[in-house]
Amino acid sequence: MRAMVLDKPRQRLQLRDVEKPRPDRRQLLVRIATCAVCRTDLHVADGELPDPKLPLIPGHQIVGRVEEIGEEVDSKFKVGDRVGIPWLGWTDGECIYCRSNRENLCDRARFTGYTIDGGYAESTVADARFCFHLPDRYDDVEVAPLLCAGLIGYRSYRKTGDARRLGIYGFGNAGQLIAQIALYEGRDLSVFTRPGDRTTQQAAKELGAVWAGGSDELPPEKLDAAIIFASVGPLVPAALRALAKGGIVVCGGIHMSDIPSFPYSDLWEERVITSVANLTRRDGEEFFAIAPRVPVRTKTETFSLEQANTALDRFRAGELQGTAVLTVTE
Numbered sequence: 001m002r003a004m005v006l007d008k009p010r011q012r013l014q015l016r017d018v019e020k021p022r023p024d025r026r027q028l029l030v031r032i033a034t035c036a037v038c039r040t041d042l043h044v045a046d047g048e049l050p051d052p053k054l055p056l057i058p059g060h061q062i063v064g065r066v067e068e069i070g071e072e073v074d075s076k077f078k079v080g081d082r083v084g085i086p087w088l089g090w091t092d093g094e095c096i097y098c099r100s101n102r103e104n105l106c107d108r109a110r111f112t113g114y115t116i117d118g119g120y121a122e123s124t125v126a127d128a129r130f131c132f133h134l135p136d137r138y139d140d141v142e143v144a145p146l147l148c149a150g151l152i153g154y155r156s157y158r159k160t161g162d163a164r165r166l167g168i169y170g171f172g173n174a175g176q177l178i179a180q181i182a183l184y185e186g187r188d189l190s191v192f193t194r195p196g197d198r199t200t201q202q203a204a205k206e207l208g209a210v211w212a213g214g215s216d217e218l219p220p221e222k223l224d225a226a227i228i229f230a231s232v233g234p235l236v237p238a239a240l241r242a243l244a245k246g247g248i249v250v251c252g253g254i255h256m257s258d259i260p261s262f263p264y265s266d267l268w269e270e271r272v273i274t275s276v277a278n279l280t281r282r283d284g285e286e287f288f289a290i291a292p293r294v295p296v297r298t299k300t301e302t303f304s305l306e307q308a309n310t311a312l313d314r315f316r317a318g319e320l321q322g323t324a325v326l327t328v329t330e
């Protein structure tokens, strides 16, 4: 099968003809239709995340159809079913985290397109326990960006509890998806962009934000919660300063530049800073239940499998108009 392979970080992906994988007893063999490109793919390709599997087939927002089913897989899936394969690819089910509903923190977790092969290919195998059925209202391209920006964004959003005044720093894929759910649930949304990015601020207001401005500005009202989707450490103290008492800053990305120091008085009065790591299957089930009701809409730009390097380059340069989605097979 054709695959785009990362031999080493900081090198171009190589188009290869590799052996088609075979499913083990607990896996599905999936013929891939689409795979969305995530910022994490850039972090992996650029060597910003430690110890990837090498050589590696990247990609963890995979949409495809079941071609073969391992003998121990329960009856949830049939041959021909459409499935989504997310970032969390395998857990041991027995560590202290798995046994306390925190499988996202599993000591031995494996991650699709990072420590196991992912979706920049014609086929893949995936542990059936971590595959999702996908809502019918979305086609294969539209639904792909929901599998990471949606799921991990949703986990970040849930960490904000019932915060009425919600700020989002970074209005990329995850920010735009979560903003739609926040507005649907009646939150007062403030959106922070790069200083001077009037186009994005205007887009946020058109979507329904009560305020949109630069990350160096403060909204007229303090926030109960802020989610940071940009991988920019200095946004953490900036968001902290925008919080009301008891507020929370949620860092939604896997990688962030260093956070500068800040006075304790900015944290005082029970303000909280937390990160969000990975996802649980429950996040996925909840998200795919709410997304079609909103309905959450995605904006995409499609590329062929062979154009994966172009998609990554354009993502890195900030030139994409929507989430890049590789269209692999019909």
Ligand SMILES: [Zn+2]
Binding pocket: 091, 092, 093, 094, 095, 096, 097, 098, 099, 103, 105, 106, 107, 108, 109
């Ligand atoms: Zn575990």
Ligand SMILES: [Zn+2]
Binding pocket: 038, 039, 040, 041, 060, 087, 148, 149
């Ligand atoms: Zn991702």
